[in-house]
Amino acid sequence: MSKKILLLTIPIIVILIGCLTALCFITDDTVNEVYVRHINTAEKRLSEGDYQGAITYYQKAIDADKTQESPYICIADIYYYNMNDLRSAIKTLELGIQNANTENLRSKLKLFEQYLEQQSPTDAADNKLKSDTPKGTMDxxxxxxxxxxxxxxxxxxxxxxxxxxxxxxxxxxxxxxxxxxxxxxxxxxxxxxxxxxxxxxxxxxxxxxxxxxxxxxxxxxxxxxxxxxxxxxxxxxxxxxxxxxxxxxxxxxxxxxxxxxxxxxxxxxxxxxxxxxxxxEVSANKSEKIKVSGKIVNVENASPISGATLVFRSGKNNRSGDAVLTIESSDGSYNADLEPGDYTVEVSANGYNKEYFDLYVSNTGSPIEKDFSVSRSLGSGQIRIVLEWGESPSDLDSHLVGTTGDGTTVDVSFTNKTASNSSGVIAQLDVDDQSGFGPETITLSDTSGEFTYRVHRYFGFGSLATSGATVKVYTSDNSQPTIISVPDSVSGDWWDVFRIVNGQIVDINGAVS
CATH class of the missing domain: 2.60.460 (protein yfey like fold)
Known part of the structure; x- marks a missing residue:
């Protein structure tokens, strides 16, 4: 069950049942099945020595049920005993205490904090490994x-x-x-x-x-x-x-x-x-081509766009040079073989703004997946806001709050996806992404008045500062969006990105390109 659907449903359940404590007796077999499946996969990855893979699936188990202590402890143990990363282990346990707060989590955290006080994280983990590990074992x-x-x-x-x-x-x-x-x-x-x-x-x-x-x-x-x-x-x-x-x-x-x-x-x-x-032995020093693939998606519904054209040019911000590769996509997907380096990708489709994206191809030997999200042309006076980020945290949320010129209150997020006045819908959450990357999109049709656009770290490992989040702001009088990157200085779970004052973007908090 989606956590956001659950959050919206809780008030109704309270009314029908009459007592919040009765929720404790409601079981969700679907959630339990997802949790167990991710735990089983994580344990299999761990037995194979795939520590990062194990962490990924333990995190998915937490996304399914954040109240279980086991995945937090398992992730912390992997970070400490297998990856020499005591600080990440401590952060994982701190998150576990926020969500589950069991005695085992508190005891484990206390132990790891003692290690941190006594020695540097590297020394503590290294000494523990040496005492428990057979000779010849590699880090x-x-x-x-x-x-x-x-x-x-x-x-x-x-x-x-x-x-x-x-x-x-x-x-x-x-x-x-x-x-x-x-x-x-x-x-x-x-x-x-x-x-x-x-x-x-x-x-x-x-x-x-x-x-x-x-x-x-x-x-x-x-x-x-x-x-x-x-x-x-x-x-x-x-x-x-x-x-x-x-x-x-x-x-x-x-x-x-x-x-x-x-x-x-x-x-x-x-x-x-x-x-x-x-x-x-895997030589990334040779200019072997790397497979790059992905989708071209509509920011309003995250669906693939058919009939898109992609033009790849060598170098950053190269919008007019000779093309290295041109791809016509009939179904909204693309596949390219590119040498390592920086590229500018021009994406165009009928009815959509032509947009340009930076793409860095790293020769690590692994295929690269990269989606490009584009917007249709806006009507007069409209503003569209698109949030995109990395794999973690798994769920960042868009919030637009304010008041229009006629006094209509706007408070749009996953809990209230539209705002209306006598003329109809004036703001809406078009897409709510809950599994990383985005896009998550809000479109504002009445820009008179004052509004604040904020991003909330709702759930998942990692912080806003390390999320790689960017916000693209489209206006009706500019075909290219303003791109705002999350600053390193952001702390906590909220990022106030900018304000809109009578259609003008002001008080921007982040690097702009």
Missing amino acids: IALVDTFAAFSFEKYSEKYTVSQEQYLNGVYTVRYLNLGVLFSYDETGGDKLIDSSTGKPYKWAMPSKIEVDDISTLIYGLSEGVGESEIKSIGADDIKTAFDKTLNKNLMTFKYKNCKFTVECDENGNILESNCYNTIVP
Whole structure:
């Protein structure tokens, strides 16, 4: 059952039953079935070592029934014991206490807060892992990062502490990571943008060196040999003496990375500061084309638009250059093969405004899904507001409140989708999205008076500041929308985006493009 339908239905149930406590005896088999299905899927993903997948489905279970303690505890344990992320674990438990508030949640939170007070999050999680984990076990979350992260992803997640570009090699260190990353284009791969002296967004490191290999491989005090490395699922394991380096080296492949680690003459890795290199095998440094697909949708009803044309141009904000690719979409969907880089996508369809979108194609090896939402031309004096965001939080809500020039009160949201006066409907919530991304759309037909447009984080993990939310504002006298991005400074669950005063957009809170 949709939570918003439930919220609208509660007053009626109260009237019919006469007592709010009677709601405790009403069961919703559909909700329970959805919850159990997501829990089962999450547990299967966890057993397979797919920690991010497990978190995703535990979150879906919470969306189905936020009063159950189990998924919060499971997510917190994954963050702490498997991903070395104590702060995310604590945030998850805090959310669980807000929604469920059980003794187990409070006890777990108290324990994790003690860990945070005693040590840095990395040390606490690392020590716990080392005490409970068989020797030879790898830090899977860190290896997955090495295998998949491009320069852009590292830059987004970590703060640079030291960097240098010399003789065709860019090296960088990040705070609290203990790793040296090298991007080497002397072998022929073009990895460095000459205009910035930094790697391209999509570039993968040519070589990764870990300062303390014991942070990656557990059990070095007892020695880690070929048998232990093999037991974690590594293959192509070899041990040999390297004359050039004058070292005994163990090489192996694990989770799309090739490892070379110094060992003793018996093939045991013993020293925490030994020579090591890690090379991601999935090469995002080659200009292989990436599959990009998605839909062209109407912002008024989120349905696909037939007969749309998409023109892809290389570079940001390139609205008139030569097209890299042109696609005619008959059914509202598209598929494109594009090299890594920035693109401007022109989308047009009969009866709709021509619009332009920035698209960044990152060569991580995975297909990219990207929808483009466009608006029909507005009537005189109309304003259309479209909210879009990322995967989480799962539900952001649009609210438009105010008073028209004739004194009509407007309070439009999912609880009250229309506002009317003697002339008819003057404001309405066209689309209410509850599962991430949007669009969520409000159209205002009477712009006389004063109104405030607000965004509310209704449910889901993550905050408004990290949601990637943007608000597109269309007016009848401008074919291109004003785009407002949520500022980093937003805290809490509300973002007052702008006001409308007699048809003019004022008091904008956010970056505008």
